[in-house]
Amino acid sequence: MKKFLLSILMGCSLLEAAAQTAFTVNHGPYLQEVTQDGATIVFTTSRKAFSWVELKQHDAPEAEAVKHFNSKDGLKEAWNTFSLVRVEHLKPGTSYDYRIISKEMRSFQPYKVVYGDSIATKWHTFSTIDPQKRGGSFFITSDMHFDAAKLEKLLHAADYRTCDAFFYAGDMTSYIDKFEIPFTSFIDTSVKLFASSVPFEVVRGNHETRGNLARTYSSYFPKKNGKIYGSCLLGDVMVVMLDSGEDKAENHWVYAGLNDYDAYRTEQAEWLKELMNTKEYKKAKYRIVISHFPMVMSQQWKDEKEWVGWEDAIRKFLPVLNKGNVDLLVSGHTHRYFFHEQNVDGNNFPVLEQGESSAVRLELHGGKVQFQVIGVDGKILMEKTISKK
Numbered sequence: 113m114k115k116f117l118l119s120i121l122m123g124c125s126l127l128e129a130a131a132q133t134a135f136t137v138n139h140g141p142y143l144q145e146v147t148q149d150g151a152t153i154v155f156t157t158s159r160k161a162f163s164w165v166e167l168k169q170h171d172a173p174e175a176e177a178v179k180h181f182n183s184k185d186g187l188k189e190a191w192n193t194f195s196l197v198r199v200e201h202l203k204p205g206t207s208y209d210y211r212i213i214s215k216e217m218r219s220f221q222p223y224k225v226v227y228g229d230s231i232a233t234k235w236h237t238f239s240t241i242d243p244q245k246r247g248g249s250f251f252i253t254s255d256m257h258f259d260a261a262k263l264e265k266l267l268h269a270a271d272y273r274t275c276d277a278f279f280y281a282g283d284m285t286s287y288i289d290k291f292e293i294p295f296t297s298f299i300d301t302s303v304k305l306f307a308s309s310v311p312f313e314v315v316r317g318n319h320e321t322r323g324n325l326a327r328t329y330s331s332y333f334p335k336k337n338g339k340i341y342g343s344c345l346l347g348d349v350m351v352v353m354l355d356s357g358e359d360k361a362e363n364h365w366v367y368a369g370l371n372d373y374d375a376y377r378t379e380q381a382e383w384l385k386e387l388m389n390t391k392e393y394k395k396a397k398y399r400i401v402i403s404h405f406p407m408v409m410s411q412q413w414k415d416e417k418e419w420v421g422w423e424d425a426i427r428k429f430l431p432v433l434n435k436g437n438v439d440l441l442v443s444g445h446t447h448r449y450f451f452h453e454q455n456v457d458g459n460n461f462p463v464l465e466q467g468e469s470s471a472v473r474l475e476l477h478g479g480k481v482q483f484q485v486i487g488v489d490g491k492i493l494m495e496k497t498i499s500k501k
Contacts, residue, residue: 135159135216135229139295141236142303143311145335148241150200152334155212162190163214165197170207170237191220196334205242209235236308245347247476249274252402254281254317254444255468260301262488266471267305269490275473277346278302278310279353281444281466282317282404289323294332315353316340317404317444321371341380343387349476350396352387354380354429356405359445361420374424381428388436398476399438406443406465407433408457434460439481439500442466442474449485449493462498
């Protein structure tokens with residue numbers, strides 16, 4: 113009898129070990145840089161693999177699915193766990209179905225490749241950007257600092273299912289020293305609720321510049337131009353995303369001489385000038401800016417005379433933004449929700465600091481800019497309608 117029970121226990125242990133090491137897609141898939149004619153699909157596998165994406169128009173038969181690979185210099189990406197596949201030449205305003213196919217690679221020798229298990233995810237659906245779409249409902253939050261549970265509560269409180277776009281305005285983590293941190297902090301929660309079908313955009317905060325893996329942060333959110341700052345045109349809504357860098361002086365002891373954000377902010381200011389001269393920017397009906405730092409600074413922080421990096425961002429970005437007919441800038445960083453009317457501190461547009469236990473639901477409809485700041489419990493903390501310029 114004891115031998116029988118021991119065999120049962122050993123069998124259960126083996127099954128548990130096998131389950132723990134099963135070959136799976138363990139993060140994602142999540143969408144990035146969805147445009148009128150393309151999308152990037154990002155995911156990871158639990159072991160090294162050769163992976164690709166199958167794509168077809170929504171509700172088309174599986175036989176019409178086309179394989180898409182991440183190929184570079186004539187080689188398909190393989191023997192990796194982090195994967196991204198860009199699909200292009202799509203139709204604007206069109207729905208597509210996709211799934212991940214992955215083959216475990218147990219050995220990759222110069223003249224012999226040994227494959228293991230193969231897996232296929234379920235089909236997911238997304239839509240390319242519709243250039244004819246007017247307005248939209250946006251979710252914006254920041255400063256979660258590893259707290260994925262709080263993020264999930266805020267997404268539900270803001271009725272995420274009825275949002276068209278999602279933006280994370282920085283400090284979703286407190287630092288990055290492990291590969292898993294962006295996933296456990298906010299990516300996995302986003303995938304659980306929406307991100308396999310609707311993309312999210314990330315604006316880097318000053319805390320995401322910290323840690324020995326901070327230099328890998330942009331790789332989780334790949335862009336064709338390789339930058340983490342940028343813009344997207346969602347129908348008639350132009351969203352500008354600025355990377356404001358660190359908040360203290362470059363020579364502050366905590367940075368150990370490793371930062372170069374003053375030059376980086378100068379680079380962005382020049383890019384911003386160019387963006388504002390584009391046809392896409394000029395024709396947009398709504399212009400929203402997202403930056404981790406507010407582009408105004410309350411007197412209490414000015415008096416501290418420590419926030420040299422934040423002041424540098426204001427000095428370089430604000431004069432350009434003031435010429436851009438901006439409707440609203442949404443920021444984080446200060447861990448409070450606070451609204452700055454235009455022209456209170458050299459700003460020609462209103463600025464919203466959205467808080468660290470809240471989220472913004474932004475409504476752009478009928479020529480009106482309206483927002484609610486919503487708490488974790490669903491309570492509306494602030495509500496305003498802004499007159500467009």
